Amino acid sequence: MSEKIKEYPGHPLSEQDISTGKVLTTKWRPKARYMYAAGVAISKFLEELKNGRIVGRKCRKCGRILVPPRMYCEWCFRPTDEWVYVKDTGRVVTAVISYIAADRARLEKPEIIAVIELDGASPGMGILHKLGEVDPEDVKNMKVFGMRVKAVWKPPEEREGSITDILYFRPLKEGEE
Amino acid sequence: MSLEKIRDPERMRRWPGHMETDYVYTVGLAGERFFREIKDNGKFYGTRCEKCGITYFPARTFCERCLSELKEWVEVSPRGYVEMYTIAYMDLEGNKLEKPEIWAFIRFEGVFGGLVHKLGEVKPEEVKIGMVVEPVLKPKEQREGSITDILYFKPAK
Amino acid sequence: MIIKRKVAVVGAGLTLFRRRMQETSRELAWEATKMALETAGIELKDVECVVMGSAPDAFDGIHMKGENLADGCGGWRKPYTRVFVGGGTGVFVPIAAWWHVASGHFDICLAVAEEKMSPCHPHPQWAFHTIFDPILSRPLGVNLIWIFALEMHRYMYKYGIKKEDIALVSVKNKANALDHPCAQLAAKITVEDVLNSEVLVWPVQRLDISPITDGAAAIVLASEDVAKKLTDSPVWIEGVGWCLDSRYWTNRDLAYPKYVEYAARMAYKMAGIHNPPKEIDVAEVYDPFDYKELHHMEGLLLARKGEAPKLTKEGVTQRDGDLPINPSGGLLGVGNPIAAAGLMKVCEIFWQLRGEAGKRQVPGDPRTGLAQAWGDLMQIGTVIVMRA
Numbered sequence: 122m123s124e125k126i127k128e129y130p131g132h133p134l135s136e137q138d139i140s141t142g143k144v145l146t147t148k149w150r151p152k153a154r155y156m157y158a159a160g161v162a163i164s165k166f167l168e169e170l171k172n173g174r175i176v177g178r179k180c181r182k183c184g185r186i187l188v189p190p191r192m193y194c195e196w197c198f199r200p201t202d203e204w205v206y207v208k209d210t211g212r213v214v215t216a217v218i219s220y221i222a223a224d225r226a227r228l229e230k231p232e233i234i235a236v237i238e239l240d241g242a243s244p245g246m247g248i249l250h251k252l253g254e255v256d257p258e259d260v261k262n263m264k265v266f267g268m269r270v271k272a273v274w275k276p277p278e279e280r281e282g283s284i285t286d287i288l289y290f291r292p293l294k295e296g297e298e
Numbered sequence: 299m300s301l302e303k304i305r306d307p308e309r310m311r312r313w314p315g316h317m318e319t320d321y322v323y324t325v326g327l328a329g330e331r332f333f334r335e336i337k338d339n340g341k342f343y344g345t346r347c348e349k350c351g352i353t354y355f356p357a358r359t360f361c362e363r364c365l366s367e368l369k370e371w372v373e374v375s376p377r378g379y380v381e382m383y384t385i386a387y388m389d390l391e392g393n394k395l396e397k398p399e400i401w402a403f404i405r406f407e408g409v410f411g412g413l414v415h416k417l418g419e420v421k422p423e424e425v426k427i428g429m430v431v432e433p434v435l436k437p438k439e440q441r442e443g444s445i446t447d448i449l450y451f452k453p454a455k
Numbered sequence: 456m457i458i459k460r461k462v463a464v465v466g467a468g469l470t471l472f473r474r475r476m477q478e479t480s481r482e483l484a485w486e487a488t489k490m491a492l493e494t495a496g497i498e499l500k501d502v503e504c505v506v507m508g509s510a511p512d513a514f515d516g517i518h519m520k521g522e523n524l525a526d527g528c529g530g531w532r533k534p535y536t537r538v539f540v541g542g543g544t545g546v547f548v549p550i551a552a553w554w555h556v557a558s559g560h561f562d563i564c565l566a567v568a569e570e571k572m573s574p575c576h577p578h579p580q581w582a583f584h585t586i587f588d589p590i591l592s593r594p595l596g597v598n599l600i601w602i603f604a605l606e607m608h609r610y611m612y613k614y615g616i617k618k619e620d621i622a623l624v625s626v627k628n629k630a631n632a633l634d635h636p637c638a639q640l641a642a643k644i645t646v647e648d649v650l651n652s653e654v655l656v657w658p659v660q661r662l663d664i665s666p667i668t669d670g671a672a673a674i675v676l677a678s679e680d681v682a683k684k685l686t687d688s689p690v691w692i693e694g695v696g697w698c699l700d701s702r703y704w705t706n707r708d709l710a711y712p713k714y715v716e717y718a719a720r721m722a723y724k725m726a727g728i729h730n731p732p733k734e735i736d737v738a739e740v741y742d743p744f745d746y747k748e749l750h751h752m753e754g755l756l757l758a759r760k761g762e763a764p765k766l767t768k769e770g771v772t773q774r775d776g777d778l779p780i781n782p783s784g785g786l787l788g789v790g791n792p793i794a795a796a797g798l799m800k801v802c803e804i805f806w807q808l809r810g811e812a813g814k815r816q817v818p819g820d821p822r823t824g825l826a827q828a829w830g831d832l833m834q835i836g837t838v839i840v841m842r843a
Contacts, residue, residue: 311590313589313590315589315593317513317582317585318581319513319516319575319576319581319582319585320575320576320577321516321574321575321576322573322574322576323479323516323574324475324476324477324478324479324573324574325479326477326478326479326481326482327477327478327479327482328482329479330477359478359482359485360482360485360489360526360527362526362531363499363531364498364499364500365485365488365489365492365498365499365529367489
C-alpha cells in the first residue's frame with residue numbers, strides 16, 4: 122500500500138534550495154549539435170517550397186497523395202510512385218492560440234497554430250502550420266474549424282527552402298480559389 | 299514503381315539542429331555528504347555494507363548487491379594506486395591539446411571502487427601501473443563540493 | 456493464442472512525487488524498488504530478472520539512462536532490460552515484465568519505472584521540443600502543448616464539448632489526490648479555478664495540465680506457484696495490449712484515439728472481457744491533460760464516442776460512482792514523472808484490487824481493474840487488465 126512511503130519519505134527540494142546552494146549541484150550544458158539529412162523526399166519538398174510550390178508523392182496502390190512527400194507508403198509498405206503538386210489552399214482541421222514559446226516563455230504576441238488539409242492531398246493528410254490574418258476570437262468560438270485558407274509565401278528572394286518559406290495561412294477571400 | 303535517387307549532392311539537403319538544454323544535477327543523498335567531506339575537510343569517505351562485507355568508494359546510498367541502505371560511513375585513505383591509465387592528446391572535440399593529459403583509474407586499499415581522475419606532476423613516460431598517488435586539492439576557499447575540487451593526483455612521496 | 460503461465464503482481468512501491476527531489480535518479484529508483492521488495496516479502500537475491508522503463512534521456516540528462524539506473528532497479532548481475540514507448544512506457548514496463556514470467560523463463564521479475572525531470576533547466580519543455588521532426592516542425596517553434604491543444608480543440612469541436620465539462624476531470628482528480636500520501640498537486644479546486652488559470656495554448660490552461668515531476672514506482676511479478684506462496688492476495692495480470700499509430704500525428708483522426716482502442720481490444724480479448732464498462736470495476740486512465748482522461752475512456756470503450764464528459768458530469772467516474780476513474784488522483788493530482796506515472800497507475804489498481812487503497816479505496820470490493828498509458832508522438836496506447 123502507498124502508506125509504505127512513511128518508511129522512505131524522500132527528500133523534496135524547493136527551487137531556492139538549488140539556486141541558493143543549500144544542496145550541492147553540478148551543472149552541464151551539452152554541446153549536442155546535429156546535421157540532419159533531409160532525405161530524398163524532403164530535400165525535394167524543401168526545394169519546391171523555395172519555388173513557391175508544395176509537392177507530394179503518390180502511392181498508386183492505395184491511391185493516396187502523401188504530403189509531406191514520402192519515398193515509401195507506410196500503409197502499403199512499398200515505394201511511392203510519382204511526384205504530385207498539390208495546391209497551397211486548404212481547410213483548417215483544428216486550430217489553437219499559443220501564448221508560449223517552445224521553452225514555455227510567454228510570447229509577446231500570441232500565435233495561431235493549426236492543422237491544415239491541403240487541396241489535392243488525400244483526406245487526412247494534415248500538415249502543421251500557423252494561421253495569420255485570423256481573429257483569435259474565431260479560434261475561441263470555433264468558426265476557424267473548416268475555414269478555407271491559402272498560404273502566404275515569403276518573397277521569392279527571401280525563401281531558403283524551409284517550411285518557414287510559408288509565413289502562414291490566411292483566410293481565402295470571397296471569390297478567391 | 300520507382301526508387302528515385304538524388305544524383306546531385308548539392309540537391310541533398312541537410313538541416314542543422316541543436317539540443318539547447320541546460321542541466322542542474324543534484325549530487326544525491328550519499329553524494330551530498332561525500333562531496334561536503336572533500337570540500338570542508340579534505341577527506342574521502344566510503345559507505346560500508348556489513349551484510350555483503352563491502353565498503354563502496356565513492357560512498358553510495360545503497361548496496362547494489364542486496365539493496366540495503368548504507369548508513370556506516372568509513373574514512374578512506376586518500377593515498378591510492380594507479381590501476382590503469384591513458385594519455386589523451388585530443389580534447390572532447392578532437393582538437394590537439396597543447397599538453398597531453400594523463401587520465402587514470404585509481405584504486406584505494408580496502409574499498410570497492412575508485413576514482414577516474416587526472417595525474418599531475420608526472421611525465422607520461424614516468425607513469426607506471428601500480429604507482430602510488432595522492433590527491434592535490436584546490437585551496438579550501440575555492441572548493442565547490444565537486445569532483446574538480448581534486449585538481450589531480452600526483453606521485454606520493 | 457497459448458499463454459504458458461499465469462502471472463501475478465505481489466508487491467508494489469511508490470516514492471514521493473515532487474517537482475524536485477534531492478535523490479539522484481538511481482536513489483529514487485532504489486527507494487521504489489526497496490518498497491516493492493519489502494511489501495512482496497522477498498529480497499533482491501530472489502529476483503531473477505528486471506525490466507525498467509524511463510522516458511527520453513534528455514529529461515534527466517544522462518544518456519544510457521537504463522544502464523545508469525540499473526543498480527537502483529536491482530539489476531546488478533541480472534538479466535536487465537530497458538523498454539521504451541514514450542509516455543506509454545509506464546504501463547509497458549509491467550507488460551514486458553509479464554511476458555518474462557508468462558513465457559516460463561523466469562519466476563520472479565522486478566518492474567521499475569523512474570523519471571527525474573528536474574535536472575532539465577529552466578524547464579523540461581525545451582527537451583520536449585527535441586521529440587519533433589527537426590526539419591518540418593521545429594522551425595515553426597513547436598511546443599508540446601500545441602499538439603495537445605490541437606487535439607483537445609478538435610475533440611471539443613467534433614462532439615460539442617465545453618471547457619467546463621473537461622475541467623471537471625481536473626477538479627475530480629486533484630481532489631482524489633488529497634488522499635494520496637505521494638501526491639504532488641492534491642487540491643480542492645473548482646471548475647472556475649481551472650477556467651481562470653493561466654492560458655498556455657488555448658484551449659489548454661494551467662490547471663488542465665499535469666505537472667513536471669521527479670518520482671519512481673516499482674512492482675514485483677511472480678509466476679502462479681510462486682505468487683501463491685508469497686501472498687494470499689495476488690493480483691493477476693489477465694490482459695495486456697499495446698498498439699502504435701502513424702508517426703504523422705497530423706494525419707490522424709485527432710478526435711478519437713483508434714490506437715488506444717486497438718490496444719484495449721487486444722487486452723480485453725485476452726482477459727475475456729466483452730462489455731468493458733460493465734466488467735471493469737475501476738480504471739486508471741492516462742490523464743496528463745484533463746481531456747485525455749475523456750479521450751482515453753472513449754478509446755478504451757468505457758464510454759461511447761463523445762460521451763465521456765457526460766459520465767463525468769453525472770458523477771459516474773467519481774470514486775463512489777459506477778465506474779471510478781483515476782481514484783489515485785491520476786497524473787493531474789499525484790504528478791507526472793512520465794514513466795513512473797504510468798506504473799503508479801498499475802500500483803493503484805494493485806492496491807485497489809487488494810482492498811489496500813485506504814482512504815482512496817473504491818467501494819464494492821472491486822475485482823477487475825484496468826490501467827492505461829499513452830505517449831510517443833501521441834501515437835501509442837498501452838493497456839493492462841488485472842483481476843483480484
